[in-house]
Amino acid sequence: MAHNSSSRRRPNILITGTPGTGKTTTSSALAEATQLRHINIGELVKEKKLHDGWDDTLECYIINEDLVCDELEDMMETGGNIVDHHGCDFFPERWFDRVVVLQTDNTVLYDRLSRRGYTGQKLTNNIECEIFQILLEEAKDSYPEDIVVALRSDSIEDISKNVEMMSNWISSWNPVV
Numbered sequence: 001m002a003h004n005s006s007s008r009r010r011p012n013i014l015i016t017g018t019p020g021t022g023k024t025t026t027s028s029a030l031a032e033a034t035q036l037r038h039i040n041i042g043e044l045v046k047e048k049k050l051h052d053g054w055d056d057t058l059e060c061y062i063i064n065e066d067l068v069c070d071e072l073e074d075m076m077e078t079g080g081n082i083v084d085h086h087g088c089d090f091f092p093e094r095w096f097d098r099v100v101v102l103q104t105d106n107t108v109l110y111d112r113l114s115r116r117g118y119t120g121q122k123l124t125n126n127i128e129c130e131i132f133q134i135l136l137e138e139a140k141d142s143y144p145e146d147i148v149v150a151l152r153s154d155s156i157e158d159i160s161k162n163v164e165m166m167s168n169w170i171s172s173w174n175p176v177v
Helices: 023-034 041-048 065-078 106-115 120-131 134-142 156-172
Strands: 013-016 037-040 051-055 060-063 081-084 098-103 148-152
Touching: 013 023, 013 134, 023 037, 023 081, 023 098, 023 156, 037 041, 037 065, 041 060, 041 065, 041 081, 065 081, 098 134, 098 156, 106 120, 120 134, 134 148, 148 156
Parallel strands: 013 081, 013 098, 037 081, 098 148
Antiparallel strands: 051 060
């Protein structure tokens, strides 16, 4: 049965962007500031085995999108979640009240990913993903344009500013009745 956001008491936010743009840092800080629940999809997939094995080429788990959606359904209905993931096109559109795409300068991103041990194809793919704004396009294709916002995430200052802005948005959010 389809629900709209009116059954939610608190909003659901998706924080997406290329790996290295600061999704987890931003989501954790925002969860702390607002008492919303931070759901890191990567961690959840690992912890609950919501995958179809390991992809050697991309060096990551092959996410089983149906299992992930089943796992989250009830929590999302209730509201008050910050979902942190580098993809966004497989979540049901009705889940989110706000979709935030974090964007990072390519040089900054290159350094962050190198420090994480990304090399070769994995590094190149992610930098190209950012250059071509793949995640922003994906978000705009998957959700109503008026709930999608792109935020710069190059520095700790940017992250603090983004968290403050989103906290204000959350505290002024009212369920659509």
